[in-house]
Amino acid sequence: MRSEFPARRRFAIPGLFAALLLFAGGASAQRAPAKQADPAEEAGEKPKIRAITAFINLDPQNNAQQIAEAVKTLKYAKTVFESRGYEVQTIRISTQPFPLYTKGMSAEAALDFFRRYDALAEKEGFDASIGPAMLNADSPASEAELIPEIIRSTKILNASVVVAGDDGVRWPAIGAAARVMKALAEGTEHSQGNFRFSAIAMVPPLTPFYPGSYNVGFGRQFGIALQSANVVAAAFRDAPDLETARRKLTDSLGKHAFAIQFLAERIDRDMGWTYAGIDLSPAPLKDVSIGEAIENLTEEPFGSSGTLTAAATITAGLKAIGVKQSGYSGLMLPILEDGRLAQRWSEGRVTLDALLSYSAVCGTGLDTVPLPGDISEQQLALIIGDMASLAFKWRKPLSARLLPVAGKSAGERSEFDDPFLVNAVLQPLSSPAGKP
Numbered sequence: 001m002r003s004e005f006p007a008r009r010r011f012a013i014p015g016l017f018a019a020l021l022l023f024a025g026g027a028s029a030q031r032a033p034a035k036q037a038d039p040a041e042e043a044g045e046k047p048k049i050r051a052i053t054a055f056i057n058l059d060p061q062n063n064a065q066q067i068a069e070a071v072k073t074l075k076y077a078k079t080v081f082e083s084r085g086y087e088v089q090t091i092r093i094s095t096q097p098f099p100l101y102t103k104g105m106s107a108e109a110a111l112d113f114f115r116r117y118d119a120l121a122e123k124e125g126f127d128a129s130i131g132p133a134m135l136n137a138d139s140p141a142s143e144a145e146l147i148p149e150i151i152r153s154t155k156i157l158n159a160s161v162v163v164a165g166d167d168g169v170r171w172p173a174i175g176a177a178a179r180v181m182k183a184l185a186e187g188t189e190h191s192q193g194n195f196r197f198s199a200i201a202m203v204p205p206l207t208p209f210y211p212g213s214y215n216v217g218f219g220r221q222f223g224i225a226l227q228s229a230n231v232v233a234a235a236f237r238d239a240p241d242l243e244t245a246r247r248k249l250t251d252s253l254g255k256h257a258f259a260i261q262f263l264a265e266r267i268d269r270d271m272g273w274t275y276a277g278i279d280l281s282p283a284p285l286k287d288v289s290i291g292e293a294i295e296n297l298t299e300e301p302f303g304s305s306g307t308l309t310a311a312a313t314i315t316a317g318l319k320a321i322g323v324k325q326s327g328y329s330g331l332m333l334p335i336l337e338d339g340r341l342a343q344r345w346s347e348g349r350v351t352l353d354a355l356l357s358y359s360a361v362c363g364t365g366l367d368t369v370p371l372p373g374d375i376s377e378q379q380l381a382l383i384i385g386d387m388a389s390l391a392f393k394w395r396k397p398l399s400a401r402l403l404p405v406a407g408k409s410a411g412e413r414s415e416f417d418d419p420f421l422v423n424a425v426l427q428p429l430s431s432p433a434g435k436p
Contacts, residue, residue, distance in 0.1 A: 277326030291340030
């Protein structure tokens with residue numbers, strides 16, 4: 001750790017006050033640049049586009065044309081963005097909650113439908129979310145029972161369970177989500193099935209990030225998700241205080257956000273699909289690390305004192321960008337998608353409780369968190385319940401994508417085999433309440 005950190009006054013009180021005050025103001029503090037950004041303008045570090053996500057209201061009987069039109073729009077959008085230097089990693093299609101369009105099907109008929117849809121997605125090169133089970137408070141837990149088999153039987157499809165809404169925390173749904181996670185940990189190769197499943201709380205429709213993405217309207221909309229941890233890292237590098245760091249982030253990412261929005265509105269006009277907004281969450285990917293960006297600011301290892309303040313600063317900087325925002329639009333801390341975060345987790349510097357405390361001022365909850373394989377459904381439910389309680393308390397979107405590793409104990413290393421994941425040492429769980 002660098003001992004000169006306090007002397008450099010990165011967390012000077014005026015900067016800290018300004019950053020937290022702006023965070024408290026949220027979207028009301030948004031501002032736009034004086035003039036429209038040129039989509040081709042070079043503005044320092046350039047983000048990638050993690051996903052262009054199309055939202056459709058899937059007709060299970062007559063969907064060929066729907067999907068063809070969505071793919072055509074997505075591929076056109078990809079061409080437009082890449083012609084202006086924005087690399088696009090994935091194109092995606094998200095539907096309404098799958099129980100709505102599998103109603104009346106037998107389990108085998110539904111699985112056959114999803115296998116065929118998965119094969120089509122692989123052929124056409126798009127990722128797919130089938131939406132959540134248990135969207136409503138009175139939805140039966142049986143809606144979630146098919147999810148483990150859907151994910152086991154497919155390569156691409158993503159799904160979720162809604163565990164909190166405006167009505168409050170939904171404990172039956174939390175139990176159902178815990179059962180799904182346990183089944184996927186024990187029934188998929190390397191326990192990787194949970195990478196395509198999450199418990200979601202207060203997550204709105206038209207969120208472009210996966211797995212908790214879905215549509216509830218007529219469809220024919222699209223949204224953008226960014227991979228911009230590198231932009232945050234550049235903005236924070238050598239910033240003398242929090243206010244400067246926050247302002248640099250708003251200015252540098254804002255230039256690209258307005259440029260991307262300009263191009264998205266062109267796609268809207270050209271293709272007749274409504275632009276739903278951009279999720280500004282600065283997603284990392286392995287060496288493109290949000291953990292490293294935070295350490296640039298605090299000059300301390302991620303998980304040390306100051307990490308929560310840095311998280312609030314990032315979210316404040318994002319909220320101040322006056323584009324049409326959607327989804328989470330807050331700090332993402334996916335442990336196994338970020339090399340530095342995985343390192344700090346392996347070192348024992350980061351805990352589940354710490355991640356939840358950061359989520360109180362930022363982003364997405366508990367994302368790609370590795371857990372010992374002997375975790376019980378009850379323990380999973382307690383963890384999911386903490387996330388859901390926090391989301392409902394602050395009326396903010398959060399999710400839990402937990403990755404128990406079957407056959408692995410605390411102190412052992414995960415062995416995931418996925419291009420988007422790194423591996424880390426599994427940490428011991430605290431005991432459930434009332435047990436030693």
